[in-house]
Amino acid sequence: MAIGTTIPFTTIPWDDALFVVFAGTMLLAAILVVTMKDIIRCGLAMMVCFGALAGIYVIIGAPLVAAAEVLVYIGAISVLVLFAIMLTQTKDAPASLVFQTQAIPAALAAVLLAVVTILAIVATDWHALAERVATNTTELAKKLFSDWVLPFEIVGVLLLAAVVGGVFLAKRERGHDGEREGGQFR
């Protein structure tokens, strides 16, 4: 069944509508990530944010990046963050204060940055650029293993170093003072 390029009974194209929905979801979830009090909910809102971002990647026409976003961010990094939250949050910690004392200057700086960046984007003439074209995954694979093979290998070495470094840093020192809490998850 074909559904056409515009929403029925309107002239709004589907991709514009989906873009607005995904962008709104992503920005709302991002605002929730930085403002909510319960940090577990922050982590879950981060997963929603990344899911909406994967949808935007599909709209741009980069399906492989969208799949990698779902796998790496929703699948791996969010779970890592949630485990770190469970390992580090104590009930007796003073969690009533979410923000530092300089939250208002930080908000002003963020708004200023957004305004300056948006002005720069709008003032720049992008007309020399072509239309939106979807990325061909076969071409991407060929590029990844021909032009970009050296960065690819270096990233592999970097990931290995990160895994070894992460295990080394988070490892409990043996015979330190015999405390056991939180260690059995690893």
Place this chain on the structure above:
Amino acid sequence: MIRIFVGAFLAAVFVGGLGIIALAAGGSRSLNSYLILASLLFAIGMFGFLARRNAISMLMSIELMLNAVNLSIVAFGGFVKGLGASGSVIALMVMAVAAAEATVGLAIIIAIYRNKKTPLVDEYDAMSQ
């Protein structure tokens, strides 16, 4: 219950306003809307990094900023003809580096937590004592 309705109403107003702005910027067929979206996401992440007290919240904000930059890279890759598939390749590299950064960052936070017994960064003042 009333909070849920108010929140849903505010979200609908937010999305509607964003839709008007996005259609004014050219919708999903112009580079501008993606770049504006990326800059908004980056600003939100920057605010979170500067303002939150919890170390893990700061790390989540860093992830938001990395994703904003990644979004702009993928958008340029989709719109600049000479770039072709290279934009997506660069975005995949950035994702791998972000994964490495998250691993090491969370390991450092857990190591500090083991010594200081708190995840709040404003109590990490061992250097000043």
